[in-house]
Amino acid sequence: MIMDSNKQFVCADLFDQNFQIECTLGDRLLTRTPVSCIFFFAKACDCSSLLLGIKTALSDFPFLAGRLVLKSDQLFLDCNNQGILFSSAIHEERIADIISNLDSVPSAMLVDHLKNEPDKYSTRPLLSIVVGYFECGGMSIGVSWHHSVGDMHTLMLFMKAWAAAVNHRASDKPLIVGSRKEFLSRFLLGADPASAAPLVRHYGRLQLVKAYGKLAFASARTQQRSFYFSTHELRRMRVDLSESVGRELSLNDCICAHLGHALIHAGCGQPSIDLGITVNYRKRLGLSAFACGNFIAPVFASCSSDSSTCETALRIQSACRDSAYLLNALAATVSFVAGKLKTGSYEQFLPIALSQDRLTLLTTNWSRFGALEIAFGNASPFFFMPFGHYKIPWLCGIVEGFHGQGILASIVLPHDMHGEAKQADFISYLHKYRALSDELPAMVTGCSWIS
Secondary structure, eight states: OEEEEEEEEEOOSOOOOOEEEEOOHHHHHTTTOEEEEEEEESSOOOHHHHHHHHHHHHTTOGGGGSEEEEETTEEEEEEOOOOEEEEEEEESSOHHHHHHTTTTSOGGGTOOOOOOOGGGGGGSOSEEEEEEEOTTSOEEEEEEEEGGGOOHHHHHHHHHHHHHHHTTOOOOOOBOOSBHHHHHHHHTTTOOGGGSOOSEEEOOHHHHHHHHHHHHHHHTTOEEEEEEEOHHHHHHHHHHHHHHHTSOOOHHHHHHHHHHHHHHHTTOSOSEEEEEEEEEOHHHHTOOTTBOSOOEEEEEEEEETTSOHHHHHHHHHHHHHOHHHHHHHHHHHHHHHHHHTTSSOGGGEEEGGGSOSSOEEEEEEOTTSOGGGOOBTTBOEEEEEEOSOOOSTTEEEEEEOGGGOSEEEEEEEOGGGTTGGGSHHHHHHHTTTOOTTOOOOHHHHTOTTBO
């Protein structure tokens, strides 16, 4: 129950003049995609310090306090310092009670979700922050941002700058360029678009209506389920799969492969599926680690009942390491869209991973972004996760478990998989690397939405 709340627009302390940033194709194709997440803290930081910190941090991230504008169907970030949306609330509940019932808590209580309103871009904020204060002395910070302004890496750059400002420390400056489109194109020089497939699909007008109808139908009765894997469980999984292929596999290789095979085992309706793994390609293509924007793309690996989990993990590793193909795929996408735009519009494109033409488990791993290392004074988060109305089936998000122990994988499941995901046979297969002696954290066992 919210006892008190308020909303206000917060602007940058230092702002010289308006300017615009030309967006990339990736930014443009994400205009219908807000993203939301939440941080939970055992201790709180006072609201006035948080507000002052935001004002300072926004001075280095002016695009977050701006608005989206379309000019001749090209997307721009109008850095006009109209502000982000900030609110605070006082709750009667304890954080432990909120988390244990997180699947039934109204998400609007903790996060002010941005809406998908293409006709109102120029007047709507691109970032909202809600700070909640709880009876137990804890705090939550709910964040919702427009995906067109940047990916999770970009948000974390801002969160770290915000924390640094609150703690009166210097922070790394973000790289902000006048044209993200031109900036990225320089790194795509020398790519061979003909040697890779584009990452989007183009639809005719009638096909588009059918595609969106199919997506809407698939999203109508989805349900998110979360699965916890302990540190010991993950270590056994990684050792077993790595030894099976005679090569060191990453934890991400292993968990993505394991989830794919678990879904096939549960009877997802197909003997083979595609695994889409979202990668941050800044380092792979030589971009600055401080570059703000959407510099992410999916890579794909097949997963079938005819192959072993270790073989699938090896395919994932190869796909993630193939920087040359990723470069060519990005260039192929730019070329493909440019050709189709001569007679169409951006709205006629959908990412292949979301097309619903084939079952694709699209996984994003947020477990290595330092989310639990952000500290506002003495307040450090003990838990962080994506949070909101994620309805598209087969989206999967991976984050650290409570207090950084283990990981939590959350999957949006279609209606016909709701019951299967609760069956003992599926849970047993999913946790085949869990030993009877493994002691699970009390917060995990206390959450009905975690298996």
